[in-house]
Amino acid sequence: MRNIATCYSEHAVRVSDSYCSGPLNKSYVSPNSIPAVQSAVSQTFKANIDAEKRLLVTVTWCNKLICQGFFLKLSRTNHPTTTGSHHRQMGKPKGSRRVGFEENGPANVQVCWDLSSARFESGPEPLGSFYIVILLADSQTALFLGDMEDNPNVRNLVSGYDIRTLSLVSQYEHFNGQGSNPISTRVRFGGSGSEHEIMIKCGPEEDGPRSPVLSISIDEKRVVRVKRLQWNFRGNQLKDIT
Structure with missing residues (x-):
């Protein structure tokens, strides 16, 4: 079983997992994809x-x-x-x-x-x-x-x-399942204000490249898009979501 962990704070979202790697010219989708379950x-x-x-x-x-x-x-x-x-x-x-x-x-x-x-x-x-x-x-x-x-x-x-x-x-949330399944959660940044929905997806895009892409959306607005996952990566991005 493969798993993916999400860790977020008020200003950053970081996700990494080895199963995001795959060939450049091949879509990385399991035929028997297991839905992500919060464990x-x-x-x-x-x-x-x-x-x-x-x-x-x-x-x-x-x-x-x-x-x-x-x-x-x-x-x-x-x-x-x-x-x-x-x-x-x-x-x-x-x-x-x-x-x-x-x-x-x-x-x-x-x-x-x-x-x-x-x-x-x-x-x-x-x-x-x-x-x-x-x-x-x-x-x-x-x-x-x-x-x-x-x-x-x-x-x-x-x-x-x-x-x-x-x-x-x-707050830290752990999910079990395939990376091609979207993972979502709801949170209040800073402990106050309205709730925001965070969605994380790792897989090929419908109209984009065939190689896997990591995307993070907040309230259905994509704020992070990471390509070339087969290279392995380390980094961060700062986005204003107000």
Whole structure:
């Protein structure tokens, strides 16, 4: 099985994969093309604990064929080397667990979650009816992710804690499938504003060259077109999409 990974930020989109290579005079299309399926989504959030402390929370959602539940990683950004825990798997639909920032450090963070009624579509990321609560014992701060703020269990968990907002700073999506199938996702640049649709396609163009071409479109407007993929490439392009 071949796969393609997409990684984007507010100003750049980068994609590379060896299967984009092919002969100049030959179209690179598999007769049994496998539709691209989203297999994992990794989101990194930032929380301001106080004027000096920042916390990064990375949540990775995987489909059921890869794992059950989700993975969680916590990192302090006020440390000179940005210390952080390893990815810890929360494998049950509902539960709680104590974790620490260091692998062998004190377990001073409590994570509580409930995915038992979560709504999903085609991807591994839940769309609603779930919550993840992160309680920081040393600062009496609570971080909340989900849409069940009024759930009695959530209100009881965060009682007496100062609730802080989680701001999305980056997102990574992994797809399985053939490169000739378009891959699309929706995102808000900078964490605010309206959603944009990003589509990535690697393959021959209908009215263009027979050799494979990588194209990236935002809101159905092509912003990046990379030719001669058989040469292998490294680079970047900056486009204004406003």
